[in-house]
Amino acid sequence: MSNSQALKKSVLWDWLTTVDHKKIGIMYLVAGAFFFVLGGLEAMIIRAQLMFPELNIVSAQAFNELITMHGTTMIFLAAMPLLFGFMNFIVPLQIGARDVAFPFLNSLGFWLFLFGGILLNLSWFFGGAPDAGWTAYVPLSSAEYAGTGLDYYVLGLQISGAGTLIGGINFLVTIITMRAPGMTMMKMPLFTWSSFVSSALILFAFPALTVGLFLLMFERLFGANYFIVEAGGNVVIWQHLFWIFGHPEVYILILPAFGIFSEVLSTFSKKRLFGYSAMVFATLIIGFLGFMVWAHHMFTVGMGPVANAIFAVATMAIAVPTGIKIFNWLFTLWGGRIKFTTANLFALGFIPSFVLGGVTGVMLATSAANYQFHDTYFVVAHFHYVIIGGVVFGLFAGTFYWWPKIFGYMLNETLGKWFFWLFFIGFHLTFFVQHFLGLMGMPRRVASYLDGQGLNDLNFISTIGAFFMAVAFVILLVNIFVARNDKAVADPWDGRTLEWATPTPVPEYNFAQTPVARELDALWYEKMQGNKKLPVAEPLGEIHMPNGSILPIIMSLGLFIASFGFIYATYWVSVIGLGLTLGCMVVRSVKEDHGYHIPVEEIKQDKEVG
Amino acid sequence: MKQLGKLLPLTAIIFLLTGCGELNLTALDPQGPVAQMQLSLIKLSLYIMIIVIVVVFAIFAYVLWRYREKPGDTHIPKQVEGSKTLEIIWTTIPVLLLIVLAVPNVMDTFTLANVEADENSITVKVTAHQFWWEFEYPDHNVIAGQDMYIPTDTKIIVQLEASDVMHSFWVPALAGKQDNVPGITNEMWLEAEHPGVYKGKCTELCGEGHWLMDFRVIAVEPDKFDKWATNMGEPEQEPATQLAETGREVFQASCIACHAVGGVGGNPVAGGPDLTNFGEREVIAGFLEFNDENLEKWLRYPAETKPGNTMPAFNHLDDSEMEALIEYMKGLKVLD
Amino acid sequence: MGHAQHNTDTLPPNPEKATLEGRNKFLAFWFFLGGETVLFASLFGTYLGLRNGTAGGPTAAEIFDLFLVFIMTTILLTSSLTSVFAMLAMKKGNFKQMLVWMWVTVGLGVAFLGLEIYEFYVYVGYGLTFTTSAFGSAFYTLVGFHGAHVAFGIGWIVTLLIRYRKSGLTLTNAPKFYLASLYWHFIDVVWVFIFTVVYLMGIGG
Structure with a gap:
């Protein structure tokens, strides 16, 4: 099939069958944003219910469904796919590649995620959503105590998890084998590095969830007895499986965000990243330690003092590489020329926010004190500090930073700054007070709280903060709409990495000629050498592309x-x-598909237009 | 942002010093050695963390101010690769700080796990149910519901079990929590220094009634505790009034299959809390203020009052039966 | 990259890794097996946690038939060897011989699977079903997951054998056969662990 034939297809068919990493990236972003809005609405209902004591806006049952779906949606269906969206669009560009290693699997990963997410959310309409918390602890999630919602949870997450696993393997291979000539591993941009480590964590963490979900499914649907005490089962096994996955999962989320901050801070202070190799090793160490600490979620389950002490110390150790990263970012800024764009505001706002989340992390790691913190609003405050202050700030920084490259227009900076400040203030207002609520005796996952316990004022403040965040997000949506005519140039931020060397909009083959990366921050290096263009590794020739597939x-x-x-x-x-x-699968295996070639004339034509 | 950032730890200290929250609920105003130990550790960790916060925020504020882009500035900053010395410094110092925290933590973790009995200690077996608590005193052969009586200045060894789903036993003012796990017996200990009523909560999501699954730990002088334990083990006393006598008949007909009084009745599998000392409760069903209207509401409409609980409704009782039943239940006391 | 229909004579010495696509697949498959290792490790962990949870039902020592399992082990290990022969034949460019060895591998796999089904049938006869106890559930899950992998492997290899029965060796199908044989080794290794952890430890108490 030739390219001209491909052009004849309808737009819809093109998107349904595309294997282009950029289009898949955009689909991840759109789907992730949709679920983000959904999870956000759930959060607003939760905060509205907790605004005053003993409110009954929703029933306790509905509340339990809302907190379960809020957590599950935000982690699996919003944060992960949004990060995957950026990874998909940006990583191949950053390493000077024409596509990912497995375009077909890339598409499969996306559709699995989407159908899994839809399946999970359909539970709302068929007998109620899952209600056992995003952690789905047995026996509350077992057939005896939970309805079909948990079946949707088990199967929805299983399907979308398979998609994530496929995506992870794809990125690992892409980053290892598809880098442009000259780009050694230690010359890769930090976002690519962190995507790489994050993908490795996906590979080794998700199978534990796969097993956990299978066991819960077999128990709920086929009468197995792993977690039924009367039949010799053990309920703690579920917790181990869940957290062997669940703890690395938070690093899976935060590491790409760290990568985004590294790019943004470096670009907008016009300095190379301070301590690049220390940053890389810190990322690797965090990834490694991420697997050694899962049981710190289980200090109160009765593992005994030896296990608790070991996991406490191991957890504290993670603070060291994280601290290394924070200081390296600070010293990247040191001596730079800091420009306060919206993208950079989010990156800068991340530093104090995440430090607060990090120190409460160390406090939580203190096992003996954890008996007070555990399962209270202190924990709720902590993980929202790291996930919003880290991951969501990273997503917003990435949104403003890469928007011109991905969507071809500049987001409005004035609205962007309104968005940042409202969100930043709202975020701290919502979650800072929750530390105290926890210590004052408010457990997490409570559908309401009784009057007269001294919990009213701080809950009210917290809800006001949540409204700030909601308003801020609406401003972002307005921004996306009103700014759409402000066409972007190819390199609006005076960028440093290879994605800014591509034309905007990026042609489907990314680079007409594969570039050569001579240094870290390859584009910046050529700019400093006075070169207008990147050196190339090959003469202009026809380009081989994979076919789309339904x-x-x-x-x-x-x-x-x-x-x-x-x-x-x-x-x-x-x-x-x-x-x-x-x-x-059989069709795919049996039918050999060798793709098509884009002729040289067409590439030349593109170049003239670009 | 900078100012706000600087204010945060300051507010933290203020909150801690004032010990906010309701007395006998908050973990910030400990009423026994376990919670005291935990608060000390929390404070230690907070102080260490404040050092970190101050250093980071100071560098952060300085950098933002000093290196902000000024109008017309187009210079290209020096591209610094990094500094080995600095990397070593900010690796070593955090390690030292963490050791300062890790050592007492490990010691405390083992101290808190020491549930060995001493000559005075008593054991309480706590079984959590959806959505109420059962307290068994094996040494005294007593079972109580909802209110956990303990003697002051005595090491209480708490054995935690669950009859259905997971729950978690938390009395913030006395001790941090441990989970009630089906099939497993967890142990912890606590101690109350002063007589008082300490609020306890379930902290593990356990279903619809999770947020109302409260209980009370009532610490009394050891003498009073002995009296309580002895009387709890005795058969029920004759009701004081004729009305209460009638109420007792209603109780025998309607309630005793699930709720024991004075060691008679109840159902260990599907039953509800022991009601031997019901008249001495501060609250009904763990959360309702103790008065006649609330008791009647609870008896007539239990599902609406505390969603998810398994008590059947007794709305078929007529007003005189209800009045008698309430009179009887109010008279169920062991400490008078 | 992958151009179809090369003559066997012109193929490079390692046809499975000669193209970027082949190398990518090779690498990806190793990563996939890394993930599979975690999957089976989780199942082993679960089994070890539950193997004494018999709830009054049959215990491992009471029912395991070590002789049968030993035969199954021998068959599966032999099938691994035959798949090695197939890969040696591929490297020598002898496509016909490779197909024959692959068919032998499949045949041994089918025999293994048949014996496993018979084994389960015997255990069910002793009163150990999937729902008898936590031990029963964990046992059938772990061994069954392995069995499902064997079945999937058989289906995969047979598909390849039929699809490429006349094509000769190409740069496109060489990686496919190679990966299938790699997969086959993996499920073999997993079985060695099952033999040790489930059966030998089960008999030994």
Whole structure:
């Protein structure tokens, strides 16, 4: 098939079948933003209910469903895909590649995530959402105590988790084998590095969740007994499996955000990253230690003082590489020329916010004191400080930073600054007081609280802060809409890394000729050498591209259909669904697809237009 | 942002010093050695962390002020690669700070895990149910519901179990929490220095009634505790009034299958709390102020009053039966 | 990259890794096996935590038939060897011989799977089902996951064998056969652990 043929297809068909990492990246961003709004609305209902004592805006049952879905949605369906969106769009550009290693699998990963997310959220309409918390501790999540919502949870997360795993492997291989000539591992931009480590964590963490979800599914649907005490089961096994996945998961989220901050701070202080190799090693150490500390979520479950002490000390150790990163960022700024763009405001705002989240992390790691903190609003405050102050700030910094490259226009800076300040103030207002609520005796996941316990004022403040954040987010949406005619140039921020060397909009083959990276911050290096263009590794020639495919969406749909068969015990539906998926796998395996080539004339034409 | 950032730790200290929150609920005003130890550790960790915060925020504020882009400035800053010395400094100092915190933490972790009995200590077996608490005193052969009576200045060894889902036993003013896990017995200890009523809560999401799964730890002088324990083990006393006698008949007909009084009745599998000393409760169902209206509301509409609980409704009782039942229940006391 | 239909004579010495696509697949597959290792480690951990949770039902020592399992182990280990022969044949460029060895591998895999089903059937006869106890659930889950991997491997290899029965060795199909054989080794290694952890430790108490 030639390229001209591809152009004839409808726009919709093109997006459904695309294997282009940039389009998949945009789909991740759009879907992730949708779920982010959904999770945000759930959060607003939660805070509204807790604004005053003993409110009954929603029932306790509905509240439990809301907190479960808020957590699950934000982690799995918002934060992960939004980061995957940036990783997809940016990493191949940063390493000077034409695509990822497995374009087909990339598309499959996206559709699996999307169908998993939709499946999970359909639970709202079919008998109620899961209500056992995003951690789904047994026995509360077992068949005896929880309804079909938990079946949707188990299967929805299983499907979207498979997509994430595929994505992780894809990025690992892409970053290892697809780098442009000259770009050694130690010349890679930090965002690529952190995406790499994050992908490795996905690879080794998600299978534990896969097993956990399978066990819960088999128990709920097929009568297995892993967690049924009367039948010799053990409920703590679920917690271990969940946190062996769950703790690395928070590093999976935060490391790419760290990468974004590294890019943004470096760009807007016009300095190379201070202590690049220390930053890389700190990232690796954090990734490694991330697997050694899962049980600090379980200090109160009765593991005994030896285990508690070991996991406490191991957890504290993570503060060291994290501290190294904070100081290196500070010294990146030191001596620079700091420009306060919205992207940079988020990166700068991240530093104090995340430090606060980090120090409460160390406090929580103190096992003997953790018995007071555990499962209270102190913990709620802590993880929102690291996840919003870290991950969400990172996503917003990345949004303002890469928006011109991804969507071709500049977001408005005035509205951007309003957005930042409202969000920043609202965020601290919401969550800072929650530390005290926890210590004053407010457990987490309470549907309300009794009057007369001294908890009213701080809860009220917290809810006001949440409204600030909601207003701020609306300003972002307005910004996206009103700024759409402000066309962006290819390199609006005087960038340092290879993505800014591509034209905007980025052609589907990214680089007409594969570039050579001669130094860290390859583009900046050439600029400083007085070169207008990057050196190239090859003469202009025809470019081989992979064909699009509809199979990923059908495969994901198959699993989606099969899930309904499992949930409602109509196994012929499951057989059809699984058959569809396996059938597509066979088709994919049997049908050799060698892609197509873009002729030189077309590339030349693009270059003239660009 | 800078100012706000600087204010944060300051507010933290103010809050801590004033010991905010309701007395006998907050963990910031400990009423026993366990909570005291934990608060000391929290303070130690907070002080160490404030050192970190101050250093980072100071550098941060200085850098932002000193190196902000000034109008017309177009110079290219020197591209500094890094500094080995600095890297070593900001690796070593945090390690030292963490050791200062880790050592007492490890010691405290072992101290808190020491549930060995001493000559005075008593053991309380706490079984958590959706959504109420059962306290068994094996040494005294007593079972109580909702209110956990303990003697002051005595090491209380708490054994935690759960009958359905996971729960968690937390009395912030006396001790941090441990989980009630089905199939496992966890142990912790606590001690109250002064007589008083300390609020306890379930801190592990356990269903609809989770937020109302409160209980009380009532610390009394050892003499009074002995009296309580002895009387709890005795058979029920004859009701004082005729009305209460009638109420007792209603109770025998309607309630005793699930709720024991004076060692009679109840159901260890599907039953509810022991009501031997019900008349001495501060609250009904763990949270309702103790008065006649609330008791009647609870008996007539339990599902609406505390969603998710398994008590059947007794709305079919007529007003005179209800009045008698309430009179009887109010008279269930062991400490008079 | 992958251009179809190379003559066997012109193929490079390591056809499975000759193209970027092949190298990518090779690397990705190793990563995938890394993830699979965590998956099985989690299942092993669960099994070890629950193997004494028999709740009055049959225990491991009471029912395990070590002789049968030993035969199964021998068969699976042999199938690993035959897949090595297949890969040696591929490297020599002898496509026909490779196909034959792969078919032998598949045949041994089917025999293993048949015996495993028979084994389960025997245990169910002793009263140990998936829902009898936590031990039963954990046992059938761990061993069953492995069995499902074997079944998937058989399906995969048979698909390749049928698809490429006449094509000769190409730069496109060489990586596919190579990865399938790698996968086969992996499930073999997992079985060695199952044999040790589940059966030998089960018999020994």
